[in-house]
Amino acid sequence: MKDDKKTDKPLKRQETEKTQQLAEHTADSTGELMNTNHGVRINDDQNSLKAGERGSSLLEDFILREKITHFDHERIPERVVHARGSGAHGVFKAYKSMSGVTRAHFLSDESLETPVFVRFSTVAGSRGSTDLARDVRGFAVKFYTQEGNFDLVGNNMPVFFIQDAIKFPDLVHAVKPEPDNEMPQAASAHDTFWDFISLMPESAHMIMWLMSDRAIPRSYRMMEGFGVHTFRFVNAEGVSNFVKFHWKPLLGVHSVAWDEAQNISGKDPDYHRRDLWDAIESGNFPEWELGVQIVPEEDEFKFDFDLLDSTKIIPEELVPVQRIGKLTLNRNPDNFFAETEQSAFHIGHVVPGIDFTNDPLLQGRLFSYTDTQLIRLGGPNFQEIPINRPIVPVHNNQRDGYMRQTINRGKSSYNPNSLGNGYPLQAKASEGGFTSYPERIDAKKIRARSRSFFDHFSQAQLFYNSQSDPERNHMIDAFSFELGKVQSVEVRQRMLGILSLVDKGLAAAVAFALRIPVPQDPELPVNHSIPADGNLADYDPFTVDTALKASAALSMANTVKDTIKTRKIAFLAADGVDEKSLTTVKAALEGAGAIVEIISPRLNFILSEGDEQIPVNHSLLTAASVFYDAVYVPGGTNSVATIEAEADAVHFLNEAFKHCKAIAADLGAAQVLEATYFSKKIPSEFSDQTVLREGIVVGEDPKKLADQLILAISQHRFWEREKPRKVPA
Incomplete structure (x- = not known):
């Protein structure tokens, strides 16, 4: 498709294209006669074919076999994490052109409305768990742009538990139900999770967020979203800037009380799903503004933290959030399974003008997302499922595989070729072709962590210092509840040592509730996530003294x-x-x-x-x-x-x-x-x-x-x- 056609197309038409694309795959049985998958009309769907009225069922009953076989296979493996989700369709529109920093087309033309599909989720629980668990919430947005799909896969918390993706299986194994008894469901209040956390001080910042009211939002419509990682914006001249993505809800950021969350879980475990569905059905469309923090390439090292460390934020006092567009969710799915459950997000789905950094957590996720969809959705053609299809035609040399839906014409499925006159051709950058940012790399191959990643407590302190008194009280209660569920006294004591490095008052208050003393000195080494032959002294820093002691943006008391x-x-x-x-x-x-x-x-x-x-x-x-x-x-x-x-x-x-x-x-x-x-x-x-x-x-x-x-x-x-x-x- 030529570039001029792409840029002249208004977004309303894009939205219509996506709706029509989904409509082609939508079936309404009103007024229709029942038939089989291969189109034969069914005369009797109530009785299997038998040898006599009281005889055995016959193998030749193809209607019975088809119906039962489909039923046996109509559940796909649930997501390992983010299994319980809720989704909605909507549109995004930029407030102004961002062409000065990115050539991403959907951010460069304020006249466009880009269709989107958004999936919210809890992380730890299974599909049948409650919406009101104390947990991180997923906030994944699929933009159907004229340059292909861009998936902004984020959470309602701006940081993460770990710095390197190689630790992700350990984290998930620790927070999931314990393998000997498969308990508890959708909860972090158990020994294996806190054992892991107490040995991983890089989790200190994230655990403060998890124990805060952010972990029990009033509604999906009233929670922030974050891209977590630092990405790149690249403009048409090839100039790169670092960027952090934010979603700011126009209704403000609000939570429920912990006791209230427990009551809701018993009375309506679908509370957040129902709230989102009802709001859209009633015309009260949820809205967020897209915000960005932009850091010029030359300022990469001017902070007292590393931009590539996913356990760190850029405080808004240091780099203000620019609000550059609005997301509106205006349509519920027609079918939960076909759209919400089969939606597949991938952090590697970027468009020209948006690129990656060397964040080691981001780099690992680039592999993981594709790999998990291959098994969950049955093979390499998961992007042909209607909800995952881009609105632009797809032309490549990929063929065959499970559930292939595209019928490709022609002899050649390789490149270069002459039998197909060389098509599909590679696109020049001027024609919208994606080009990776040419970052200079000159380093030895090594398994190690940068020393700039060693500070684990200064931003945890910043978060706690920024909370209002009620929010701090809630965090004390949350730590007391969670650690009160831990049976191992050793784990409790080690965790109190970690908390004492964040705030001695916090540690003392939790220790009082648990009726055990705060260790005078934390257990050393504090950091157990080290190479076997590593230098322990290098891996046990305590605190970096920072000029910024509190940030108003981190307290929900300061919301709209x-x-x-x-x-x-x-x-x-x-x-x-x-x-x-x-x-x-x-x-x-x-x-x-x-x-x-x-x-x-x-x-x-x-x-x-x-x-x-x-x-x-x-x-x-x-x-x-x-x-x-x-x-x-x-x-x-x-x-x-x-x-x-x-x-x-x-x-x-x-x-x-x-x-x-x-x-x-x-x-x-x-x-x-x-x-x-x-x-x-x-x-x-x-x-x-x-x-x-x-x-x-x-x-x-x-x-x-x-x-x-x-x-x-x-x-x-x-x-x-x-x-x-x-x-x-």
């Missing part, structure tokens, strides 16, 4: 808090509700983009004081506070009396308070709040438009109350009430 769009609010109401108290607040919340659901002791509808029917979304039997971001109790004498008498409703409020959510009540419903346990911990005399501290609002004027409630919900959580005001719920 100016919207309640897509937040779910529960209204607890019953027959006799004050219609004005309910409908005025409901209209205001929905006008601000929130989703309101009526919860009542019984389903179907409730009657207002004026005998108006109001639909009920859920009963107290099936609803739970953990599914909502805030709670409101409208007025109405009979409704208030009913809700106050319902133990499940009082528990609903107690639990919402425990999980630090905004709570509001009409002044006429104040007695419901007084029936809760947490009323003992707040002032009990309510007056018109009382705004109690820590996110509790009571008022007589529904409009004013709604304004205050919107402000409270936009703060997301009131974590300050968590420690001193715990309630049994």
Whole structure:
């Protein structure tokens, strides 16, 4: 395809091309007759062919054999990691041309909309595990560009556990269920994981992220994404810049409480999947901005860390994130298996203008991704599966193999050739051909780690120092919980030694919970990931003193808090509700983009004081506070009396308070709040438009109350009430 045709094509057409391409492989059985895989119509799909009505089944029953054989083989091996996922289609559009730093076409023309497919996932658990495990989340984006597919395969954390890909099998073996008993599922709180971590200080930074609230996001729509590795941008003149990729959610970065996550896992293990699906179906399309940190080649060594070390970030105070485009997810898959499960991402799928660096973790992943798809999706033709096909035609000399779908014409499948007039021809760089950046390499062949990779604790300290007090408390609780599940006292003590190198206060707090002392000196050598004949002194650095002691970008307390769009609010109401108290607040919340659901002791509808029917979304039997971001109790004498008498409703409020959510009540419903346990911990005399501290609002004027409630919900959580005001719920 000529370059002028590529560049003139608007992105809307690209999106249409991808949709049409998938539509060619989409089947709708409405109004159709049943038939076999080879097209023969089936007269009876309910009974196998037998020798008499009570006789044995016959081998000649090709309909039975085809149906059972397909069933036996309709599950493919699940991914070794990132097995549990959820996906969606969308578009990406650049805000401005980035042609000065990259010749990647989809980043160089702001008029284009590039179709994308995004898959979110948890890492450690199997396909049947819960969405709310404490875990890293995958954030993989497939751009269907006019120059081929670009896969930005990332996570919701910007760093990783290890520096070299050769350690990846060890990491995964350690975090997966233990091989003797296949327990625990989707959890890192067990001996083998912490044994590995305590011997691998390069994991110190990542483990701080994993024990933070980042590991239990409120929603896929409310978490950041990162490319993890340092890549290269290369422009048309061949000039290279280093680049880090970021995804910034427009709804802000928010989490759930750990206790809340455990409750959700029991009540709805598909919570994140359902949240993403429902948001898209309702037209509340999730949005992220693509950000980049760009470092000129000549500045590669100006930092006190190594750009190629995947256990390190570039603090945003040192290199600000430029927001260069927006990703919008606007369509759910038609078939989970065919699209989400068969989607295959590969870090090596890059386009001209984007190239690799010598990050040793990145280099190993370049091999691993293709290798794993070969076995998972049945062979080398996995890129011919519709969800993986690029929108541009593919012309190469690759042939045959399992499940080959392309019917290639012509005699020649090699290059050079004369029988096919030399086609397909190699593309010049000016015609969009990919050329690798000509990095100068002059080194000995060696198995070793650069000394610039030896600092394992300074950025772990930076992360911990940057957290708010509630976030630090959550990290202390997380370490205490996880290490409390570890049976080996030796592993616990060694891990406390590692934590003491990050922050002595953190180590002391965790040690207090475990009732074991912090080692006066960490076990030496700290780093056990060394060659057998290595110099131990070189592999046991402690801390690099850095000028930057904290980074605002690392705390979720500093995220966007100016919207309640897509937040779910529960209204607890019953027959006799004050219609004005309910409908005025409901209209205001929905006008601000929130989703309101009526919860009542019984389903179907409730009657207002004026005998108006109001639909009920859920009963107290099936609803739970953990599914909502805030709670409101409208007025109405009979409704208030009913809700106050319902133990499940009082528990609903107690639990919402425990999980630090905004709570509001009409002044006429104040007695419901007084029936809760947490009323003992707040002032009990309510007056018109009382705004109690820590996110509790009571008022007589529904409009004013709604304004205050919107402000409270936009703060997301009131974590300050968590420690001193715990309630049994």
